[in-house]
Amino acid sequence: MSxxxxxxxKDVDVFYGEKQALNKIALDIPENKVTSLIGPSGxxxxxxxxxxxxxxxxxxxxxxxxxxxxxxxxxxxxxxxVVALRAKVGMVFQKPNPFPKSIxxxxxxxxxxxxxxxxxxxxxxxxxxxxxxxxxxxxxxDRLDQPGTGLSGGxxxxxxxxxxxxxxxxxxxxxEPCSALDPIATAIxxxxxDELRSNFTIVIVTHSMQQAAxxxxxxxxxxxxxxVESGATKSIFTSPExxxxxNYIMGRIG
Amino acid sequence: xxxLITPSAQLKRRNASESRFQWYGRGAIFVSLAFLVVMVxxxxxxxxxAFTTTDVALVIDLGPEAVDPAAPTxxxxxKIVKDALKARFxxxxxxxxxxxxxxxxxNDAGFELERFIAANPAAIGTKAKxxxxxxxxxxxxxxxxxxxxxxxxxxxxxxxxxSWIDSLVADNDVKRGFNWSFFxxxxxxxxxxxxxxxxxxxxxxxxxxCFCFSxxxxxxAAIYLEEFAPxxxxxxxxxxxxxxxAAVPSIVFGLLGxxxxxxxxxxxxxxxxxxGLVLSLMTxxxxxxxxxxSLRAVPPSxxxxxxxxxxxxxxxxxxxxxxxxxxxxxxxxxxGMAQALGETAPLLMIGMxxxxxxxxxxxxxxxTALPVQIFLWADAPExxxxxxxxxAIIVLLLFLITMNLLAIVLRRxxxxxx
Numbered sequence: 264m265s266x267x268x269x270x271x272x273k274d275v276d277v278f279y280g281e282k283q284a285l286n287k288i289a290l291d292i293p294e295n296k297v298t299s300l301i302g303p304s305g306x307x308x309x310x311x312x313x314x315x316x317x318x319x320x321x322x323x324x325x326x327x328x329x330x331x332x333x334x335x336x337x338x339x340x341x342x343x344x345v346v347a348l349r350a351k352v353g354m355v356f357q358k359p360n361p362f363p364k365s366i367x368x369x370x371x372x373x374x375x376x377x378x379x380x381x382x383x384x385x386x387x388x389x390x391x392x393x394x395x396x397x398x399x400x401x402x403x404x405d406r407l408d409q410p411g412t413g414l415s416g417g418x419x420x421x422x423x424x425x426x427x428x429x430x431x432x433x434x435x436x437x438x439e440p441c442s443a444l445d446p447i448a449t450a451i452x453x454x455x456x457d458e459l460r461s462n463f464t465i466v467i468v469t470h471s472m473q474q475a476a477x478x479x480x481x482x483x484x485x486x487x488x489x490x491v492e493s494g495a496t497k498s499i500f501t502s503p504e505x506x507x508x509x510n511y512i513m514g515r516i517g
Numbered sequence: 518x519x520x521l522i523t524p525s526a527q528l529k530r531r532n533a534s535e536s537r538f539q540w541y542g543r544g545a546i547f548v549s550l551a552f553l554v555v556m557v558x559x560x561x562x563x564x565x566x567a568f569t570t571t572d573v574a575l576v577i578d579l580g581p582e583a584v585d586p587a588a589p590t591x592x593x594x595x596k597i598v599k600d601a602l603k604a605r606f607x608x609x610x611x612x613x614x615x616x617x618x619x620x621x622x623x624n625d626a627g628f629e630l631e632r633f634i635a636a637n638p639a640a641i642g643t644k645a646k647x648x649x650x651x652x653x654x655x656x657x658x659x660x661x662x663x664x665x666x667x668x669x670x671x672x673x674x675x676x677x678x679x680s681w682i683d684s685l686v687a688d689n690d691v692k693r694g695f696n697w698s699f700f701x702x703x704x705x706x707x708x709x710x711x712x713x714x715x716x717x718x719x720x721x722x723x724x725x726x727c728f729c730f731s732x733x734x735x736x737x738a739a740i741y742l743e744e745f746a747p748x749x750x751x752x753x754x755x756x757x758x759x760x761x762x763a764a765v766p767s768i769v770f771g772l773l774g775x776x777x778x779x780x781x782x783x784x785x786x787x788x789x790x791x792x793g794l795v796l797s798l799m800t801x802x803x804x805x806x807x808x809x810x811s812l813r814a815v816p817p818s819x820x821x822x823x824x825x826x827x828x829x830x831x832x833x834x835x836x837x838x839x840x841x842x843x844x845x846x847x848x849x850x851x852x853g854m855a856q857a858l859g860e861t862a863p864l865l866m867i868g869m870x871x872x873x874x875x876x877x878x879x880x881x882x883x884x885t886a887l888p889v890q891i892f893l894w895a896d897a898p899e900x901x902x903x904x905x906x907x908x909a910i911i912v913l914l915l916f917l918i919t920m921n922l923l924a925i926v927l928r929r930x931x932x933x934x935x
Contacts, residue, residue, distance in 0.1 A: 318825060323748055350827035360818035362837055372836070373826045423822070430827060 269294040269433065269464050270315060274329035277310050277319065284310045286488045288329070292434075292481075297456060297465045299475035299496070302485035303511065308468045311485070312436050315466065316352035317345050333434070350377050353427035357439040359419035361411035361426070366403050369411040369422055370394060373430040389429055396462070397425035398455050417448025424455065428463065435459065437467040441474065453478050472512060476500050484508045557914070564907025570696040570709065571651040571659045573622055573685060575601040577630065579641050586641050589634050595627035598649070606681055617678050623650040623709050650698075651691070653708040653901035655682060659693060673900065699908065703874045704890065708901030711894070713912050715876045719789055719869070719884030720858060720916070726793020726880055727857050731800045732850055738801075739808035739846075744834045763802035770798045771866030779867060787868040787883035795863045800853035807849020811842040844928040851924035855917055861888040887913045 268291035277285035285307045292298045300308040310319065317338060319325045330337050338348050350373075361369050370390045373379075380386035390407070394400040399421045403414070411422050420440055427435055437456070441449040456465060456478045469475050475482050476496060483493035484507075492499060492508045503509045524532065577597060584592040602618050603609065609618045623629075626649045633647050634640070654673045657663050659682075669676055685691050702712025746752045774795035778784045784791050815838045823833035839846075864870065870889050877884035885893070887909060894906040 316825065318821065321821075321824065346827050346829050348827075349825060353827075354821075354825035356818060356821060356825070358818055360816075360822040362819065362822060363841065372823075372828075376826070376828055376832055376836075426822075426826065 267293045269334060270466075271332045272311075272314075272329070273332075275311070275314060275331060276328040277307070277314060278326045278328075279322070280324040284488055285314075288490045290483055290490055290493055292464065292466055294464050295460060295462075296481055297460050297467060297479040298481045298483065299479035300466065300468045300483050300485060301470075301472060301475050301511075302491075304470075306485040307488045308483075308485045309438055312438055312466060312468050315434065315436055316349050316354055318354065320345060350430050351432050352434045352436060353430060353432035355420070355423050355427055355435065355437045355440050358443050359416055359423055361414070361419050361422050363410060363412050365408045366394075366411045366414070366422060367407040370425050370429050373426060377430055379430065393425040393429035394422075396428055396459065397421045398451065398458075399425055415448070417444050417451060420444060420448070420452060421455065424452075424459075428459070432463065434464045434466065437465065439468050439470060442470060449474070472500070484511065486511070560907045560910050560914075564904055564909075564911045566660050566662065566904040567699060567908030568696050569660070569693055570698070571656040572648040572692050572694060573651045573655070574646050574648050574690040574692075575605060575622075576644055577601045577633075577647045578604070578644050579634070580644075581642060584634065584641050589638065589641055590631075592631075592634065594630040594634075598622070598626045598630055606684075609677075614677065617675065618681065620652055621655055621678065621681060623652055624707055625650060625710050648692070650709050653899060654678075656709055657901055658682060659691065699905075703876050704872060704885070704893070705874060708897075708899045708905055711902070711905055713887070713890065713909055715873050716885050716887045716890035716909070717912065717916075718876050719792075719873065720886040720888075722789035722877060722880050722884060723792040723796060723864075723869075723886055724854055724858060726789055727796040727800060728850075728854060730794060731797035731804060731853070734797075735801050735804035735850075736808055736846065739805045739812060740834060740839065742805075743809045743812040744838065745830065759802050759805055762798075763806060766862075767799055767860055768862040768866060770795050771863030773798070774863060774867045785881050785883075787871050787873075787885075788881050789877065789884050790880040791867050792864050792869050792884070792886065793880070795867060796857040796860060799860065799863070800850075800857050803853035803856065804846070804850050807852065808842065808846045811845025811849070812838060814845065815841045840931070843931045847927045847931070848924050851920055855920055858917060858920070859888055859913070861886075861892055864889050887916065 270290075270292035272288055272290045272292075275285055275288040276283065288307075288311060290311075300312060302308045313319045314327055314331060315333075315338075319327060327339060331339060333348075333351065337343070362372065364372075367390055370393050371380075371386055374386060374389050380389050391400060391404075394403065399418060402418060403409075403422075411419065414422060420443075424435075424440075441452050444452065453474065456467065459465060467475075467479065479496045481494065482496040482499040484491045484499065484503075484505075486507050492503060492505045499508065500512060503512060575598070578601065579597075583597050583600070599619055602621070603615070606618055609615050629649055630647060633645070637645070651659070654663070658665075658674060658679065663672065663674065665672075665679065674682070682691070698710065699712045701714055702710055703715030705711040742752065742755065746755075774791055778791050778794060779786055819837050819841065820833055823837045824830070828836065864886055868883075869885050870893070871883060871885060872893070873883055873885045875882075891906055891909045891913065894902045894909060
């Protein structure tokens with residue numbers, strides 16, 4: 264497994280002030296696969312996700328120990344530039360949060376600040392590619408100049424995905440991307456996640472075990488700040504080794 | 518289940534208290550509106566007179582013995598005007614009567630005649646009809662604000678003066694018109710000549726200095742404190758002190774300006790530069806507090822989105838957060854500016870209370886400001902300054918309304934949904 268692992272977490276402890284949120288997490292995340300993080304509320308799965316692109320740096324009282332390596336580079340090394348890291352590790356949030364700008368500008372913003380497009384035609388192509396990949400192109404190609412906030416919730420979330428992949432990151436982190444969406448929009452996004460897998464490594468936090476079972480190849484179960492069990496999704500759902508995993512999957516805790 | 522048509526006693530009480538509360542609210546709004554209407558109404562009623570003025574026509578003899586065609590600028594214009602008045606009313610022979618007669622028209626008449634001669638060189642050597650500004654008491658009589666029936670000793674004009682005025686009116690030599698000079702003149706000791714322009718310019722220059730200094734400083738301080746500064750004891754102390762600063766009486770800032778800006782740095786006294794700097798000390802906390810509040814109101818998801826894209830904190834702030842906070846920041850700025858516009862006390866301390874006739878052309882020249890002008894005129898003994906005071910208040914209110922409209926327009930422009 265470790266040969267294809269793009270992200271390797273070792274002994275990750277996270278503290279919010281005095282309170283320990285994650286305890287000695289060790290997890291390998293394989294390249295070009297979908298890994299889902301599941302567990303009851305407050306188990307630390309979102310905290311772990313946000314460690315991968317150092318979004319936790321924004322929380323003053325948050326302290327991360329241990330090491331997380333992406334392609335053998337420790338992302339918590341002092342010389343690492345967070346901006347460069349976040350260009351490599353994009354993030355889609357729980358609530359769709361497009362910028363209050365046009366659809367085009369939403370997608371073009373990342374490439375613009377990272378200098379990825381040399382010319383206007385390059386940028387147009389990149390925007391189209393991203394929207395195509397996010398399955399949104401057909402719906403918005405005639406109204407790229409309209410505000411992204413005017414789209415429906417599911418479309419907004421796909422716009423956020425398009426915006427994230429426009430920077431061509433290696434890893435896309437998704438923090439419960441479907442929790443604010445209806446079942447149809449959710450199905451579209453799930454399909455999309457499956458397609459994106461060929462280009463990107465995806466780590467998704469989800470509350471829905473069905474969703475984890477549908478979209479992911481690997482699953483990690485968190486409970487009370489600990490990583491209880493991780494492995495192939497199929498084996499986690501059919502033959503969990505730990506009793507807590509089994510209880511959670513059966514709906515007895517959570 | 519209880520009856521849906523006839524409410525229970527408890528529900529009746531609830532409904533009654535609800536409608537009672539709504540009536541209290543309406544009453545409060547009515548009372549405050551009534552105060553506003555009374556205030557603005559009385560100001561407009563008193564001040565409207567200042568926007569019209571009275572002019573008197575005199576036939577001026579510009580013959581060779583009065584104006585030398587070779588050197589028209591050497592003419593003794595004031596004597597010519599007095600001669601014309603004497604010619605018009607030959608019955609005034611005593612010194613006291615003569616003085617009353619000369620008092621019918623403004624002190625400025627000589628300059629007016631000079632301007633007339635310069636503009637109409639062809640009139641030299643002829644008899645010309647020239648309009649002169651009437652004196653303030655004449656003007657008040659024409660506006661009907663003087664009681665003709667009152668005993669002579671209680672009137673500002675004697676029976677003789679009133680009879681002259683009536684004869685001028687009968688001969689169609691008196692006209693009323695819009696008082697343009699109120700907007701083109703500076704202050705004057707003569708109410709009929711006093712204008713608002715120097716105070717208006719002084720206020721505009723002062724506000725300009727205030728804006729140029731306080732806006733960038735306040736915005737930078739607010740953005741840094743809200744977006745970048747670590748939250749620790751020091752930033753708490755700074756925050757508390759900014760809030761305290763907003764509550765400091767403005768005259769204290771005036772004293773500070775006097776001792777530091779004028780005495781230590783030797784900046785020019787009475788200048789809009791010093792006035793603007795002192796006022797910006799006052800507006801700084803207002804803008805900082807408003808800007809921080811509107812920055813805080815920007816949803817954190819926008820910040821996360823930008824940072825998650827790999828935007829640096831400065832990019833996230835200036836590309837996404839600040840534009841969304843801009844309407845609130847602008848509103849706070851205009852509110853601060855409006856406060857500064859109406860502020861008098863600190864300006865008194867730095868000498869902007871001076872009697873300024875000339876319109877200031879730069880921020881270094883002595884100037885006065887609208888509220889100070891109102892204060893000065895309200896203090897003046899002449900009856901005619903009463904309406905000037907109200908008129909100046911009207912101008913100040915219009916200035917304020919313009920600023921608020923600007924704020925609304927800017928807010929509409931920049932407002933975005935998120």
